[in-house]
Amino acid sequence: xxxxxxxxxxxKQQDSHHPLHQPYKSADALDEIVSTxxxxxxxxxxxILVAFAAGLAWxxxxxxxxxTENYAVTTDSSAVTALAAPTAGTVTFNxxxxxxxxxxxxxxxxxxxxxDDPVTVTAPFxxxxxxxxxxxxxxxxxxxxxxxxxxxxxxxxxxxxxxxVPQEIATLYANTEDVKIRYQTAKGQSxxxxxxxxxxxxxxxxxxxxxxxxxGQDRLSLLTEGDExxxxxxxxxxxxxxxxTGEQLPSVGQVVTLFNRYADPHPIxxxxxxx
Numbered sequence: 001x002x003x004x005x006x007x008x009x010x011x012k013q014q015d016s017h018h019p020l021h022q023p024y025k026s027a028d029a030l031d032e033i034v035s036t037x038x039x040x041x042x043x044x045x046x047x048i049l050v051a052f053a054a055g056l057a058w059x060x061x062x063x064x065x066x067x068t069e070n071y072a073v074t075t076d077s078s079a080v081t082a083l084a085a086p087t088a089g090t091v092t093f094n095x096x097x098x099x100x101x102x103x104x105x106x107x108x109x110x111x112x113x114x115x116d117d118p119v120t121v122t123a124p125f126x127x128x129x130x131x132x133x134x135x136x137x138x139x140x141x142x143x144x145x146x147x148x149x150x151x152x153x154x155x156x157x158x159x160x161x162x163x164x165v166p167q168e169i170a171t172l173y174a175n176t177e178d179v180k181i182r183y184q185t186a187k188g189q190s191x192x193x194x195x196x197x198x199x200x201x202x203x204x205x206x207x208x209x210x211x212x213x214x215x216g217q218d219r220l221s222l223l224t225e226g227d228e229x230x231x232x233x234x235x236x237x238x239x240x241x242x243x244x245t246g247e248q249l250p251s252v253g254q255v256v257t258l259f260n261r262y263a264d265p266h267p268i269x270x271x272x273x274x275x
Contacts, residue, residue, distance in 0.1 A: 067261040068172055071223045072163035073214050074254045079151030085140040086119050087112050092136050099129045108146055127151040153249045156238040161256055163223055163234050164210055170232035172262040174200040179236055183256035186247050193244055195236040204230030215253060
């Protein structure tokens with residue numbers, strides 16, 4: 001084939017792909033293309049309008065909960081008792097640190113130096129033993145500290161949760177009633193119970209009282225997360241309808257987390273401020 005014939009063949013092939021040489025589509029085919037395109041656009045437009053309407057409704061009807069999170073310590077003023085020697089003599093301990101005892105159990109015995117009958121020391125309530133002082137056979141004076149008994153909680157009505165916070169946070173607790181209390185159970189499970197704010201101090205708490213309640217400076221540093229004095233006391237009690245029992249109960253001295261949901265503003269208020 002000559003070069004001239006080959007060029008003419010290529011030209012014809014290119015012309016066959018030119019739009020002017022394409023067969024016309026039927027009217028039905030064109031209608032189908034237009035219809036498909038129109039439906040797709042309407043679907044996209046509908047989705048956009050629905051999303052816009054949902055966003056607009058949330059903007060005016062929805063809410064963005066505002067809350068604080070603070071650590072608190074589980075307390076019970078009647079549940080921690082220091083036991084002292086009732087008389088002078090030599091002591092024999094029947095328990096060690098970490099032991100659990102029942103109410104009325106004999107935890108120590110004092111043999112008077114006078115040779116009188118031994119005097120027993122019993123647990124005032126069921127609980128855990130700590131701060132055992134000394135060893136068997138040592139001499140003690142009347143009134144000397146022997147150990148501490150911390151009650152085992154059997155009912156949520158026994159406890160309160162106390163935290164110490166700056167004044168601006170205390171004000172937020174003063175303006176709310178319900179909070180959530182979250183803690184780890186003895187089995188390591190997360191438990192959450194409702195609580196009521198029952199006390200917010202108007203004036204700063206006494207530093208020595210704070211240390212006594214929370215159990216020392218290390219515990220205070222954990223609760224306050226670096227907040228400096230002055231601090232205000234906030235006390236929360238479990239709601240009476242809480243059904244937590246047994247091993248689900250917190251222990252005295254345990255650190256819990258308080259969630260204070262103090263406001264539920266509309267997003268529009270946060271964007272433009274309250275008028």
